[in-house]
Structure formats: C-alpha cells, structure tokens
Amino acid sequence: MTRRIAGTSQEGPSAPRPGLFSAATALPIVFGAAAVTPAYAHSGTGLADGFESGFSHPLTGVDHLLAMVSVGIWGAFLGRPLVYALPVIFPLIMVGGAILGMFSLPMPPVELGIAASVLILGLCICLAIQAPVWIACAIVAIFAVFHGYAHGVELPSAADPVGYSVGFVLATGLLHVLGIGIGLLNALPTGVLVTRSLGGAVVVAGAWYLAGALGL
Amino acid sequence: MRGGALPGALLCVALGLGLASAREKTVVLGLAVLVVTASAIALAPVPQSWSDIVFLGCWISIIASAAIVYAPWTLEDKAALALSLNGGVWTGALIALAPSKLGLIHALPFSLCTWPGAWARRRGEAIGLKVLASWLIGVAALAATLQFLPATPGYGPDHMD
Numbered sequence: 001m002t003r004r005i006a007g008t009s010q011e012g013p014s015a016p017r018p019g020l021f022s023a024a025t026a027l028p029i030v031f032g033a034a035a036v037t038p039a040y041a042h043s044g045t046g047l048a049d050g051f052e053s054g055f056s057h058p059l060t061g062v063d064h065l066l067a068m069v070s071v072g073i074w075g076a077f078l079g080r081p082l083v084y085a086l087p088v089i090f091p092l093i094m095v096g097g098a099i100l101g102m103f104s105l106p107m108p109p110v111e112l113g114i115a116a117s118v119l120i121l122g123l124c125i126c127l128a129i130q131a132p133v134w135i136a137c138a139i140v141a142i143f144a145v146f147h148g149y150a151h152g153v154e155l156p157s158a159a160d161p162v163g164y165s166v167g168f169v170l171a172t173g174l175l176h177v178l179g180i181g182i183g184l185l186n187a188l189p190t191g192v193l194v195t196r197s198l199g200g201a202v203v204v205a206g207a208w209y210l211a212g213a214l215g216l
Numbered sequence: 217m218r219g220g221a222l223p224g225a226l227l228c229v230a231l232g233l234g235l236a237s238a239r240e241k242t243v244v245l246g247l248a249v250l251v252v253t254a255s256a257i258a259l260a261p262v263p264q265s266w267s268d269i270v271f272l273g274c275w276i277s278i279i280a281s282a283a284i285v286y287a288p289w290t291l292e293d294k295a296a297l298a299l300s301l302n303g304g305v306w307t308g309a310l311i312a313l314a315p316s317k318l319g320l321i322h323a324l325p326f327s328l329c330t331w332p333g334a335w336a337r338r339r340g341e342a343i344g345l346k347v348l349a350s351w352l353i354g355v356a357a358l359a360a361t362l363q364f365l366p367a368t369p370g371y372g373p374d375h376m377d
Contacts, residue, residue, distance in 0.1 A: 084343040088350040095354040099361045161362035162222050162355075169354040173347065 050160025054167025063114050063209050064147055066202050070121035071140055072179015077128055086140050087176035091169050093141045094148035101152020111213040113146030119206025125199025220314055223274050224307045224323030230352050231303035233345055234284035236333030238296040243330055246300035250327055253304025258320050262312035270309040275360035277306050278352055285349035
C-alpha cells in the first residue's frame with residue numbers, strides 16, 4: 001500500500017474526473033428512484049412502510065452512515081476503476097452479510113468490526129491512501145460483511161420484504177453516491193484539504209466507537 | 217403483502233438493462249415478446265399456491281438479467297429473446313397473483329430503460345448500469361432470502377445499545 005497526495009500533478013490517469021460522474025451516477029439514481037414509484041402507487045400492500053423502514057435503516061446508525069459515505073469518498077480519491085467498483089462491491093457483499101445475520105450465523109464481534117471500519121476508512125481518506133485495487137476491494141468487502149450482518153440481525157419482522165429490500169439497498173447505494181459527490185470536492189483548489197479533514201473527523205468518530213466497543 | 221407491482225417493475229428494469237447490450241432490432245422484438253407474454257399470462261388463472269415459486273422465479277430472473285450487464289459482449293439474438301420470454305412469464309405470473317391486473321401497466325414501462333441503458337453503453341458509461349445492476353442483484357438476493365425466512369430477527373437491541 002503506497003501513499004500519495006491526491007489533487008496534485010502526481011495523480012495520473014486514475015484520479016477522479018468531474019465529467020465521469022454526470023451520466024454514470026445519474027442513471028442509478030434516476031432508475032432507482034423510478035423503480036420505487038409503484039410502491040406508493042399501489043395502495044393496500046403495506047409497501048410504503050416496508051420501503052421506508054428499509055430506507056431509514058442504514059441512515060439511523062451514525063457509524064453505518066459514516067462508513068458508507070466514507071467508502072464513496074475514498075473511492076473518489078482512488079479514481080477509476082475503484083470509484084465505481086467500491087459502490088458495486090459494498091451493497092452486494094453487505095447483502096451477503098445481512099443474510100448471515102438473518103440466520104444468526106456466528107461472526108467475530110460485529111461492534112469491533114464496524115468501529116474498525118469507520119476508523120480505517122477515515123484513515124484511508126485522511127491520509128489519501130492509494131491502495132491497489134485488490135486491497136481496496138478486500139478492505140471494503142470485509143467491512144461490508146460486518147455492516148450487513150448488523151443490519152441482518154436487527155431486521156424488523158413487520159416490514160414488507162420487497163419494499164424493505166429495495167429501501168435498504170437503495171439507501172446504502174445513495175450514501176455511496178453522496179460520498180462520491182463529496183469526493184468531487186477534490187477537483188477544487190482546496191477541496192483535497194476539505195475531504196481529508198472530513199476523513200480526520202471520521203477517524204475521531206471511529207476511534208470513539210472503537211473505544212466504546214472495547215469497553216474503554 | 218408482497219409488493220404489488222414492485223417485483224414485476226424490478227424485473228422489467230433488470231430485463232431492460234440486460235437487453236441494453238443486444239442489437240437494437242432485437243431489443244424491439246424482445247420488448248414485444250415481453251409485453252405479449254406478460255399480458256397473456258397475467259390473464260391466465262395462476263393458482264395462489266404457486267406464489268412462492270413465482271416470486272422465486274422473479275428474483276432469480278432479476279439476478280440473471282442484471283448479471284448480463286457485466287458481460288462485455290453483445291447479447292445474442294436468441295439469448296435476448298429467451299431472456300424477454302422468461303421476463304414476460306414471471307412478470308405476467310406476478311401480476312396474475314396480484315389483486316389488480318393494472319400492475320402490468322405499472323411494471324412493463326420500466327423495461328423501456330433499455331434505451332437509456334443502450335445509450336450509456338454506446339457512450340462508454342456502462343458503469344452506471346453496473347452500479348444499478350448490483351443494487352438490483354442485492355435487492356433480489358435479499359428478497360429471495362427473506363421469502364424463506366420464517367421469522368426475521370425482529371426489533372432486538374441495536375448493536376449500538
């Protein structure tokens with residue numbers, strides 16, 4: 001794993017380019033939002049509750065929220081292909097983790113894993129770490145399992161399964177897109193400083209969560 | 217309480233994205249196959265006891281259709297038509313099980329996303345489609361698992377509690 005400062009002339013072809021995000025990020029948002037429209041149009045299915053419950057679930061825990069936004073910001077630092085690969089990998093692996101959680105399969109301490117994810121992803125942003133593709137994918141995939149597991153074991157019984165699933169995955173994906181959007185600040189003169197400072201704030205939060213998980 | 221037209225709409229989106237990698241003439245034919253098949257089966261008497269199988273078929277079809285987005289090659293004509301036929305069968309069956317056949321009108325238009333999808337592929341911006349496809353696969357995998365889970369873990373204490 002090597003470190004270099006993003007936003008300098010050393011960035012090379014992998015650096016994020018603002019033009020990349022126009023159509024590429026708009027399509028999932030537009031179709032994703034459009035796909036849930038019938039949920040509200042079709043009355044009497046309980047779907048709105050299911051969707052709202054699923055959509056709000058990833059937003060209710062600050063630790064989850066920070067980690068998912070951080071994945072997007074780090075992806076923006078890493079540039080192509082990871083800027084898009086990480087938001088593809090995270091929801092898919094997270095669903096796998098959620099399935100493990102639903103069946104209550106044994107896992108290492110989830111609280112530690114989630115706290116570590118916030119801390120390490122914050123460090124990756126703060127230090128502008130340029131990880132190789134496979135390492136970045138592995139880091140995000142491992143953390144996605146922990147986050148998915150936590151969601152899975154807390155899954156509410158009352159939710160409509162289909163609406164809940166759509167809301168859950170859509171909210172997660174949109175948090176990544178939000179992170180990528182914040183990462184666009186890197187294109188501005190002082191943007192890198194801002195995003196790395198945000199990474200520093202995430203590190204502090206991660207350290208707090210880790211201390212709590214360790215009972216310190 | 218299984219989503220009304222939403223599962224069918226998700227399947228149509230997945231099918232539309234999958235067809236985006238086919239030739240344009242095949243896309244038109246594929247969409248026609250989808251509409252005809254789905255309409256015919258939606259009017260057929262599908263027993264409610266088939267519900268689990270129909271929903272499982274829907275989720276598997278969503279995963280299969282969305283996975284095609286990751287293929288770098290052009291989708292062959294026969295494969296595209298088979299995909300459309302498959303999509304039509306499951307969409308129609310879902311609507312046949314739903315209380316209202318109007319769900320078909322809600323679901324089928326989502327297959328039109330194939331044209332913006334094809335446009336994005338031509339511009340070399342298929343990555344947006346891949347992100348969306350991954351979300352669809354995630355939703356389908358989650359919904360398929362929930363279908364077989366007798367009781368979800370419920371409102372237990374949060375991991376932050």
